[in-house]
Amino acid sequence: xxxxxxxxxxxxxxxxxxxxxxxxxxxxxxxxxxxxxxxxxxxxxxxxxxxxxxxxxxxxxxxxxxxxxxxxxxxxxxxxxxxxxxxxxxxxxxxxxxxxxxxxxxxxxxxxxxxxxxxxxxxxxxx
Numbered sequence: 494x495x496x497x498x499x500x501x502x503x504x505x506x507x508x509x510x511x512x513x514x515x516x517x518x519x520x521x522x523x524x525x526x527x528x529x530x531x532x533x534x535x536x537x538x539x540x541x542x543x544x545x546x547x548x549x550x551x552x553x554x555x556x557x558x559x560x561x562x563x564x565x566x567x568x569x570x571x572x573x574x575x576x577x578x579x580x581x582x583x584x585x586x587x588x589x590x591x592x593x594x595x596x597x598x599x600x601x602x603x604x605x606x607x608x609x610x611x612x613x614x615x616x617x618x619x620x
Contacts, residue, residue, distance in 0.1 A: 495535040495568040497525050498561040502542045502549055502575030507592045514574035515541045521572050535570065542575075548589035555598050562610040569612040571603065 501518025503511045518541055525535040540557060542549045561569050576587040578594035585597030 494566050495570070496561060496566050497522075497535045497537045497570040497572065498540070498557055499525070499537055499572045500540045500549065500554065500557075500575065502587070502589055504542045504544050504548060505576060505587070505589055505591065506545075506548060507590070508576060508587070508594075511575060515543045517574040518572070521574075525570070535568075542589045550590050551588040551597060554586070554588045555602070558598065558603055559606055562606040562612070564611065566610075566612045568614050569607070569610050571607070 499518050499522045501515040503513070503515045505511070518539060522537045522539050526533070526537050528534045538557065538561070540549050540554070541547065558571060561571055573586050576591070576597075578585050578587065578597065580595070583600040585591075585595060585599050586603070587594070587597040591597050
């Protein structure tokens with residue numbers, strides 16, 4: 494089984510909103526779901542925040558990332574379009590409820606979850 498978590502966040506309650514991340518997430522989902530012959534390629538979980546009422550909270554984002562990397566799979570793929578913040582010790586991806594650049598899911602948490610994954614294929618790109 495191939496599974497993917499695709500996240501696109503345009504709406505942020507406390508920091509500047511973005512435009513295009515939700516569209517990008519929909520495009521990635523469409524590209525991953527089916528092979529050219531119509532057969533299933535990836536099972537895709539799509540999370541999008543495009544306005545008030547569709548917010549993706551930090552806890553929900555982290556829980557969905559944990560779920561992606563749990564259990565057996567051939568490939569577990571995580572795609573994120575939205576605000577992020579880099580710093581000297583890594584950085585964060587920011588959820589809709591983030592209030593500051595350092596307030597989000599840490600890259601190191603995502604890498605640790607992916608490293609512990611039972612997915613048969615692991616790696617990072619570009620290599």
